[in-house]
Amino acid sequence: MPELPEVTVIVNQLDRKLKGLVLESIEYDWPKKFDWAAGPERPLARRGNKWTLDLKGAKIVGVERRGKVVLIEVSKVSKVSKVSKDLTILIHLKLTGQLIYQDAKSRITGGHPIPPLNLPVPNKTTRATFTFTNQGHLYFNDVRKFGWVKIVESGKLKVENYLKELGPDALEIGLDEFKERLQKRGQARIKKLLMDQAFISGVGNIYSDEALWRAKIHPRRSAISLQPLEVRRLYEGLQKSLKLAIAKGGSSASAFVDSGGERGLYLSYAKAYHMTGRPCQRCKTKIIREKIDGRSAHFCPNCQKLR
Numbered sequence: 129m130p131e132l133p134e135v136t137v138i139v140n141q142l143d144r145k146l147k148g149l150v151l152e153s154i155e156y157d158w159p160k161k162f163d164w165a166a167g168p169e170r171p172l173a174r175r176g177n178k179w180t181l182d183l184k185g186a187k188i189v190g191v192e193r194r195g196k197v198v199l200i201e202v203s204k205v206s207k208v209s210k211v212s213k214d215l216t217i218l219i220h221l222k223l224t225g226q227l228i229y230q231d232a233k234s235r236i237t238g239g240h241p242i243p244p245l246n247l248p249v250p251n252k253t254t255r256a257t258f259t260f261t262n263q264g265h266l267y268f269n270d271v272r273k274f275g276w277v278k279i280v281e282s283g284k285l286k287v288e289n290y291l292k293e294l295g296p297d298a299l300e301i302g303l304d305e306f307k308e309r310l311q312k313r314g315q316a317r318i319k320k321l322l323m324d325q326a327f328i329s330g331v332g333n334i335y336s337d338e339a340l341w342r343a344k345i346h347p348r349r350s351a352i353s354l355q356p357l358e359v360r361r362l363y364e365g366l367q368k369s370l371k372l373a374i375a376k377g378g379s380s381a382s383a384f385v386d387s388g389g390e391r392g393l394y395l396s397y398a399k400a401y402h403m404t405g406r407p408c409q410r411c412k413t414k415i416i417r418e419k420i421d422g423r424s425a426h427f428c429p430n431c432q433k434l435r
C-alpha cells in the first residue's frame with residue numbers, strides 16, 4: 129500500500145500539474161467506492177455501467193495530502209454547472225490504487241506498481257477518469273478495488289469522518305507529542321501502533337519496519353516498555369525513513385516502477401522491509417519475517433531483540 133512518502137511524491141507532482149486546470153467531468157464505473165457526499169445536488173448522469181459527474185467549470189485550487197489520502201481542492205463550479213460550492217475530492221489509494229495524469233505533453237504516475245504504471249490509460253483497472261478542459265485526464269486505477277473516492281463540501285472537511293479520526297501526521301508530529309501518545313497506548317504492540325492511523329497518520333507496513341530497524345526495537349515490544357532513549361531513536365528513525373523515501377521517490381516521475389513490477393525504487397534502499405534472508409546492514413545477521421497481529425514484520429533478530 130502506498131504510504132506517506134509515496135502519497136507525498138504523487139501529491140506534489142499533481143499539485144504542480146493540476147493547479148489552475150478546469151474540470152469538465154468525472155466519469156466512474158464503481159459506484160460502491162465513489163461517494164458524492166457534497167450535499168443534495170448531484171450533477172449525475174448514468175449510461176450503462178458508467179456514471180458521469182458534470183463538474184464543468186470547476187477549477188483545481190491545489191492538491192494536498194492528509195495521512196495516506198489525496199485531497200484535490202476544487203473551487204466553486206461556475207454557473208454553467210449545477211454545483212455552486214467549493215469541493216474537496218478525497219482519494220484513498222488503499223492497496224493497489226494508482227493515479228495517472230496524462231495530457232498531450234506529459235504523464236505523471238504514482239501509487240502501486242501493479243499493473244505497470246506505464247500501461248496505456250484508460251485500461252481495465254481504471255475506476256474513475258477526471259477530464260479537464262486542456263484535454264488532459266487524471267485516471268484513478270485500482271485493480272483490487274479497495275480504494276475509494278469521496279467528494280465533500282470543502283466547508284465540511286473538518287467533520288469528515290475519515291479525516292476526523294486521523295492522528296497527527298507522522299511527518300509533522302513533534303517528539304514530545306509522540307512520547308505522550310505512546311504513553312497513552314501502553315500495552316499496544318509498537319509495530320501495530322505505528323500503523324494505527326488514529327495514533328499517527330501516514331505510516332504502514334513499510335515505514336514501521338524501517339523505523340523499528342533504525343531504532344533497534346523488536347516489533348512485538350509494547351509501547352510502555354520503551355525506554356526514553358528508544359522512544360527518541362524510534363521517532364528519529366521514523367522521520368529519517370519517511371524523509372529519505374520522499375527524497376528518493378521525488379527524483380523520478382515513475383519512481384515506484386521497476387522492470388519486475390513488484391519492487392519499486394523505494395525499496396532499493398530499504399533496511400528491513402521485504403529484506404527477508406538478506407544480511408542486516410549493521411550486523412550481517414539475516415533479516416527475518418514474522419506475522420505479528422496479522423501483518424508481516426521484517427526485522428533483524430540480533431539488533432532488534434525482544435527483551
Ligand SMILES: [Zn+2]
Pocket residue numbers: 408409410411412413428429430431432
Ligand atoms: Zn542486525
